[in-house]
Amino acid sequence: MERLKPRKYNRREAIAGYLFISPWILGFLIFTLGAMIYSLSISFSRFNLATNKMRPAGLDNYRALLEDPRVAGSLKNTLFFAILAVPLEIMLALFLAILLNRVRRGAGFFRTVYYLPKMTPAVATASIFLLLLNGNTGAINSALRAIGIEGPQWLVDPAWVRPSIVLMALWGVSGTMVIFLAALKNVPRDLYEVASLDGAGPVRQFFTITLPMISGAVFFNVIILTIAAFQVFDQAYLLFWRDQTNVAPEASLFYAVYLFQQAFRQFNFGFAAAMAWLLFVILLILTAIQVKIGNRYVYYEGER
Amino acid sequence: MAITAPPAALSQAAPLDEPGGPPPRRRWTVGQVLLTVLLLGFTALFLYPLVWLIAASLKPAGQVFDNALIPHTWRFDNYVEVWNQLPLLHWIFNSVAIAFLAAAFVSVSSSIVAFGFAYFRFPGRNILFGLVLATMMLPASVTMIPTYLIWKQTGFLGTWVPLFGANLFGSAFYIFLQRQFFLGLPRELFEAARIDGSSYWQLFWRIAMPLSIPSFIIVFLFEFQAAWNNFQGALIYLNAGSVSDFTAPLGVAYAMTKYSPTAGGQADYQYVMVASLLVTLPMLLLFSFGQRYFIEGVATQGRKG
Numbered sequence: 001m002e003r004l005k006p007r008k009y010n011r012r013e014a015i016a017g018y019l020f021i022s023p024w025i026l027g028f029l030i031f032t033l034g035a036m037i038y039s040l041s042i043s044f045s046r047f048n049l050a051t052n053k054m055r056p057a058g059l060d061n062y063r064a065l066l067e068d069p070r071v072a073g074s075l076k077n078t079l080f081f082a083i084l085a086v087p088l089e090i091m092l093a094l095f096l097a098i099l100l101n102r103v104r105r106g107a108g109f110f111r112t113v114y115y116l117p118k119m120t121p122a123v124a125t126a127s128i129f130l131l132l133l134n135g136n137t138g139a140i141n142s143a144l145r146a147i148g149i150e151g152p153q154w155l156v157d158p159a160w161v162r163p164s165i166v167l168m169a170l171w172g173v174s175g176t177m178v179i180f181l182a183a184l185k186n187v188p189r190d191l192y193e194v195a196s197l198d199g200a201g202p203v204r205q206f207f208t209i210t211l212p213m214i215s216g217a218v219f220f221n222v223i224i225l226t227i228a229a230f231q232v233f234d235q236a237y238l239l240f241w242r243d244q245t246n247v248a249p250e251a252s253l254f255y256a257v258y259l260f261q262q263a264f265r266q267f268n269f270g271f272a273a274a275m276a277w278l279l280f281v282i283l284l285i286l287t288a289i290q291v292k293i294g295n296r297y298v299y300y301e302g303e304r
Numbered sequence: 305m306a307i308t309a310p311p312a313a314l315s316q317a318a319p320l321d322e323p324g325g326p327p328p329r330r331r332w333t334v335g336q337v338l339l340t341v342l343l344l345g346f347t348a349l350f351l352y353p354l355v356w357l358i359a360a361s362l363k364p365a366g367q368v369f370d371n372a373l374i375p376h377t378w379r380f381d382n383y384v385e386v387w388n389q390l391p392l393l394h395w396i397f398n399s400v401a402i403a404f405l406a407a408a409f410v411s412v413s414s415s416i417v418a419f420g421f422a423y424f425r426f427p428g429r430n431i432l433f434g435l436v437l438a439t440m441m442l443p444a445s446v447t448m449i450p451t452y453l454i455w456k457q458t459g460f461l462g463t464w465v466p467l468f469g470a471n472l473f474g475s476a477f478y479i480f481l482q483r484q485f486f487l488g489l490p491r492e493l494f495e496a497a498r499i500d501g502s503s504y505w506q507l508f509w510r511i512a513m514p515l516s517i518p519s520f521i522i523v524f525l526f527e528f529q530a531a532w533n534n535f536q537g538a539l540i541y542l543n544a545g546s547v548s549d550f551t552a553p554l555g556v557a558y559a560m561t562k563y564s565p566t567a568g569g570q571a572d573y574q575y576v577m578v579a580s581l582l583v584t585l586p587m588l589l590l591f592s593f594g595q596r597y598f599i600e601g602v603a604t605q606g607r608k609g
Contacts, residue, residue: 009427013504014424014427015426016424016504017420017424017425018420018426019420020416020417020420020421020424020504020508021417021420023413023416023417023472024413024417024420024473024479025432026473027470027472027473028439030473031447031451031454031473032447035446035447035451035454036442036446038450038454039446039447039449039450052453052456099339099342099343100343102339103336103340103343105336105340110343110346110347111599112595113347114350115595115598116350116351116354116588117354119529119584119588119591119598120587121532121533121535121553121556121583121584121587122533122535123535123560123580123583124556124580124581124584126560127556127559127560127576127579128353128357128580129353130560131573132353132356137369137371138369138371139352139356139371174350175602178599178602178606179603179606181603182603182606182607183606217606220606227441230443231443231445233536234535234536237539238535238560242560242561243560243564256445259445260536263448264452264539272449273449275445276446276449277446279445279446280442280443283441283443284441287441
């Protein structure tokens with residue numbers, strides 16, 4: 001380890017090093033640290049947009065946060081979405097990755113096709129699914145009707161609006177799948193050979209070899225997907241809140257959507273900044289819990 | 305860890321293409337047939353919305369919801385009509401320009417910063433690099449309002465600058481990616497050049513940069529895609545301006561509302577589908593050229609965990 005022994009560093013080299021990283025330092029001071037301090041102080045103020053002046057407001061914004069039922073409601077919707085979406089995404093991505101890893105022909109072709117939804121911009125995904133999910137004439141319900149199931153009113157029924165966003169997330173699951181696929185490629189093949197000699201079937205092999213060996217990737221994906229799920233904005237906004245004359249079901253009010261509305265529709269900056277900090281704290285706690293659980297189960301290779 | 309040698313890691317025979325797991329046998333067994341059928345089923349599911357989109361963009365009004373994948377009546381006029389009703393060319397031009405600037409700025413600045421972290425030894429280097437990685441944890445909404453105010457107070461509202469200005473200062477994941485690449489280059493390469501009298505900048509510009517082209521392309525393509533898709537940013541910074549100044553995603557959202565019956569439109573969904581196809585095609589084109597870079601980039605993302 002390099003300790004701070006002044007003699008160890010070449011002065012010229014150190015100065016050059018700082019110069020090279022100076023763009024990041026500058027950006028960090030303005031757009032991260034500066035912005036965080038700014039945002040924190042806005043959250044404790046009443047912000048006047050006309051004059052760009054803040055008046056101290058103590059805990060008013062945070063108190064308003066607790067009193068506004070739509071904050072709690074949107075948080076609940078978001079949590080519901082995350083609990084539904086993350087496990088489904090993990091399972092589908094892992095399932096597809098295992099299939100791709102086992103198929104002998106055409107793996108490259110399938111991977112390419114499965115990745116196409118990931119390349120589709122969120123607005124296009126939203127405008128396609130807006131029509132596919134139409135409760136009466138949409139393709140999804142038409143297909144369900146063909147096999148004798150009357151599909152739900154996806155975009156109207158409060159119970160189904162969140163699952164319809166989950167469906168869109170699942171369509172774009174290939175990013176997670178590729179990460180799993182890369183992890184599966186790193187599992188030493190001889191482990192399986194030894195296991196089959198010992199008479200372990202595919203299911204046992206999955207739980208005793210595959211899953212432990214790729215636990216690092218599972219852990220990473222769960223954390224990344226959870227953070228992303230809490231910040232879902234594009235799809236929910238485009239499907240339900242884009243058009244202000246539309247009456248959207250309250251179940252579709254996601255946290256990031258409400259935050260955006262407060263910030264850039266109502267220009268309620270203090271309130272919105274407080275919402276952002278609440279989200280940050282929630283995510284920190286969630287991630288800390290996940291890391292704690294993860295450390296118990298995740299297997300790291302020797303190099304770590 | 306991650307990509308080390310320039311050409312090998314990104315060649316056609318990328319590690320991802322080699323079968324892992326059980327030993328290879330190239331015969332059609334019952335298992336392989338079932339597996340292939342299953343994968344073809346998923347192919348249909350993943351492709352269906354895109355094929356549906358193309359079909360819907362070619363249907364006359366009122367037939368969009370027949371859900372036929374081959375239109376009963378082909379209507380290429382949709383493309384002409386929507387062209388006259390929406391400033392599509394402006395949107396595409398704005399999006400291409402913004403995405404290109406965003407990608408160019410962030411890939412160059414991140415490379416410079418990454419080289420600083422990879423090659424030089426200076427006090428606090430590891431702490432600062434830890435800080436770089438830590439910024440990835442910060443939800444964008446925390447800095448969304450202050451960033452808006454920074455652009456407002458510096459007079460950049462109503463310009464493109466807020467959509468790529470912060471890219472001049474590097475971005476955490478890209479710095480990580482490029483640093484990882486630079487660390488894989490043999491140090492002797494640089495020491496030899498130093499002895500020959502090269503400046504530090506020349507080490508970066510003449511040696512490190514040319515060698516890092518593969519991972520540079522990953523960074524560029526990733527950011528191009530991210531900037532192209534950036535809907536929320538455009539909504540915050542461009543929505544108040546004139547419609548022809550929109551980016552393509554904001555334009556599609558505008559079209560969704562314009563033709564929506566709940567907002568008084570005529571339910572001309574075929575036009576929305578044309579616009580949606582138009583915002584998607586450049587990304588599919590990008591993918592057809594740079595597929596291995598996208599896949600390698602995503603895989604690297606996982607390996608940093």
